[in-house]
Amino acid sequence: MSILVLAEHNNASLNAATLAVVAAAKAAGDDIHVLVAGSGCGAVAEEAAQVESVSKVLVSDDPAYAHQLAENISTLVAEVGKGYSHILAAATTTGKNVMPRVAALLDVDQISDIVGVDSADTFRRPIYAGNAIATVQSSAPVKVITVRGTAFDNVAATGGTAAVEQVAAAGDAETSAFIGEEMAESDRPELTAAGIVVSGGRGMGNGENFEILYSLADKLGAAVGASRAAVDAGFVPNDMQVGQTGKIVAPELYVAVGISGAIQHLAGMKESKIIVAINKDEEAPIFQVADYGLVADLFEAVPELTGKV
Amino acid sequence: MKVLVAVKRVIDYNVKVRVKADNTDVDLTNVKMAINPFCEIAVEEAVRLKEQGVASEIVVVSMGPKECQEQIRTALALGADRGIQVQTDEKLDSLAVAKLLKAVYEQEKPDLIILGKQAIDSDNNQTGQMLAALAGLPQGTFASEVKVEEGKANVTREVDGGLQTVALNLPAVVTTDLRLNEPRYASLPNIMKAKRKPLDVKTPEDLGVTITSTISLLKVEPPAERQAGIKVGSVDELVEKLKNEAKVI
Numbered sequence: 001m002s003i004l005v006l007a008e009h010n011n012a013s014l015n016a017a018t019l020a021v022v023a024a025a026k027a028a029g030d031d032i033h034v035l036v037a038g039s040g041c042g043a044v045a046e047e048a049a050q051v052e053s054v055s056k057v058l059v060s061d062d063p064a065y066a067h068q069l070a071e072n073i074s075t076l077v078a079e080v081g082k083g084y085s086h087i088l089a090a091a092t093t094t095g096k097n098v099m100p101r102v103a104a105l106l107d108v109d110q111i112s113d114i115v116g117v118d119s120a121d122t123f124r125r126p127i128y129a130g131n132a133i134a135t136v137q138s139s140a141p142v143k144v145i146t147v148r149g150t151a152f153d154n155v156a157a158t159g160g161t162a163a164v165e166q167v168a169a170a171g172d173a174e175t176s177a178f179i180g181e182e183m184a185e186s187d188r189p190e191l192t193a194a195g196i197v198v199s200g201g202r203g204m205g206n207g208e209n210f211e212i213l214y215s216l217a218d219k220l221g222a223a224v225g226a227s228r229a230a231v232d233a234g235f236v237p238n239d240m241q242v243g244q245t246g247k248i249v250a251p252e253l254y255v256a257v258g259i260s261g262a263i264q265h266l267a268g269m270k271e272s273k274i275i276v277a278i279n280k281d282e283e284a285p286i287f288q289v290a291d292y293g294l295v296a297d298l299f300e301a302v303p304e305l306t307g308k309v
Numbered sequence: 310m311k312v313l314v315a316v317k318r319v320i321d322y323n324v325k326v327r328v329k330a331d332n333t334d335v336d337l338t339n340v341k342m343a344i345n346p347f348c349e350i351a352v353e354e355a356v357r358l359k360e361q362g363v364a365s366e367i368v369v370v371s372m373g374p375k376e377c378q379e380q381i382r383t384a385l386a387l388g389a390d391r392g393i394q395v396q397t398d399e400k401l402d403s404l405a406v407a408k409l410l411k412a413v414y415e416q417e418k419p420d421l422i423i424l425g426k427q428a429i430d431s432d433n434n435q436t437g438q439m440l441a442a443l444a445g446l447p448q449g450t451f452a453s454e455v456k457v458e459e460g461k462a463n464v465t466r467e468v469d470g471g472l473q474t475v476a477l478n479l480p481a482v483v484t485t486d487l488r489l490n491e492p493r494y495a496s497l498p499n500i501m502k503a504k505r506k507p508l509d510v511k512t513p514e515d516l517g518v519t520i521t522s523t524i525s526l527l528k529v530e531p532p533a534e535r536q537a538g539i540k541v542g543s544v545d546e547l548v549e550k551l552k553n554e555a556k557v558i
């Protein structure tokens with residue numbers, strides 16, 4: 001049987017998160033189809049057709065899918081997906097919003113945020129803020145799964161030559177409507193895809209002080225993240241939160257500045273290859289996971305570091 | 310307007326859980342339990358809607374063994390009006406909880422159902438979405454703001470790129486994110502008063518739901534431990550290590 005991957009996109013281009021989902025799909029089976037549901041999303045379908053290992057792209061182009069409203073997308077995915085062995089999507093806010101609905105419509109449990117595929121029916125996933133890894137087996141006729149992108153290496157975005165087929169839309173539930181959005185604009189790399197991440201916590205003191213982190217990040221070509229405390233205090237917007245209930249990152253280098261290292265924060269970054277912590281409290285738990293710890297006042301250490309890298 | 314709030318009993322968020330030596334599960338013996346933090350935010354939101362005169366009654370529901378009555382009492386002390394415990398000792402996956410909640414929804418007919426976005430034990434982030442699908446309702450997940458007016462709920466959602474606002478026809482399902490509100494503490498008089506608030510006990514059979522699961526837990530292991538690192542004495546040493554040892558810059 002084949003595997004269906006739900007593409008993540010903005011109607012203009014394919015989000016790289018989908019490439020990690022295809023990688024997870026390859027570990028579970030070999031005939032991989034991608035569903036692109038959107039509005040005016042033809043370019044996304046063309047892009048998806050070039051992704052390595054994809055044999056077919058299904059496109060449903062309809063105004064009801066313009067904003068990925070879960071009420072509308074889920075009925076389409078359940079309809080299209082019921083003949084497949086697996087339906088996979090990225091564990092992004094879009095995937096998390098849609099996939100449990102798909103699972104419920106198909107009357108199967110959903111497996112969230114997998115980090116490993118042991119076989120076609122057995123998967124590994126973190127539980128309890130990553131303090132334990134569960135291995136679970138699914139007997140569901142269709143396995144509905146979200147995939148943690150940082151745990152799989154993206155497949156190549158090009159090289160594939162899949163056929164593109166149109167599928168009929170499944171209608172508009174007309175129970176919800178898109179009103180608007182405020183998207184963060186940034187020239188820095190995207191947090192979950194960046195090779196280097198510099199994150200600030202409550203120790204930054206206020207939003208203006210984040211400028212010293214932005215300077216360091218720009219010198220390093222890094223993305224900027226934050227702890228929950230920094231977001232709650234209004235220093236930075238919510239989309240910068242790293243952790244159990246925020247974004248999961250696993251860059252080559254993670255620099256935690258003025259962050260104590262609560263388990264909920266560690267859950268979002270402890271798979272990073274190299275961790276650096278800068279904190280004035282030598283007892284801070286972040287030092288237990290840091291490869292290189294610097295006990296120092298961040299307001300002196302960070303500008304000095306920016307000057308020297 | 311009636312609001313239904315679902316609360317889950319989970320390990321306290323401050324506790325670092327350990328895996329059992331036989332790798333069958335995590336060890337919860339003598340571990341401090343509490344109301345799931347996102348559910349506390351859900352209760353607080355319902356109480357604020359009542360204080361604003363938008364909600365008239367708040368019903369709080371929890372599924373699980375008898376002990377989850379403690380978390381229902383906590384919610385009652387925070388301002389909910391009455392509680393329902395669905396008594397079961399079986400392991401509940403999110404779909405089973407969603408089916409039980411759908412049955413409660415059909416009996417209670419609330420206009421708004423508020424859940425946490427995720428339980429901090431399973432980290433599933435599924436139940437609200439599943440309930441919405443089963444009941445054919447719209448959903449506003451990961452909410453950081455909820456405004457109810459003219460038969461609609463306007464929900465601002467925390468999404469990966471920033472914030473998104475959707476309008477939902479009522480009845481609707483909302484799941485809470487961290488910035489929705491800051492929950493209050495229950496006062497001693499309210500804790501006492503909560504003891505006298507009504508708490509009904511029902512069984513899955515009463516609700517006509519059979520608990521099933523398509524998932525079996527094969528094993529639970531501790532995560533890979535990180536190698537202990539070192540402390541560097543200066544920014545110069547840090548830069549040297551990052552360049553020559555780790556080779557990441």
Ligand SMILES: Cc1cc2nc3c(=O)[nH]c(=O)nc-3n(C[C@H](O)[C@H](O)[C@H](O)COP(=O)(O)OP(=O)(O)OC[C@H]3O[C@@H](n4cnc5c(N)ncnc54)[C@H](O)[C@@H]3O)c2cc1C
Pocket residue numbers: 200201202203204226227228229230241242243244245246247257258259260261262263264265268278279280281284296297298299322346347429
């Ligand atoms: C349900 C739930 C979900 C959560 N989800 C998340 C999540 O996803 N992500 C997350 O991050 N947290 C999350 N948390 C919160 C988490 O428990 C911690 O409260 C939070 O991570 C603390 O942030 P912090 O380290 O910035 O702040 P603090 O713990 O206050 O630490 C600040 C640190 O800055 C240091 N410092 C202060 N001034 C300086 C200075 N001048 N120079 C150097 N160091 C300085 C201090 O020594 C201290 O170690 C969650 C909590 C709950 C209950």
Ligand SMILES: Nc1ncnc2c1ncn2[C@@H]1O[C@H](COP(=O)(O)O)[C@@H](O)[C@H]1O
Pocket residue numbers: 315316317318345347348351370371372373401403406423424425426427428429431432433434435436437
């Ligand atoms: N056993 C339960 N009883 C009541 N509510 C629950 C239960 N399990 C999950 N929920 C609700 O569903 C939310 C999300 O849980 P989950 O989808 O399991 O991560 C929780 O915050 C609760 O509001």
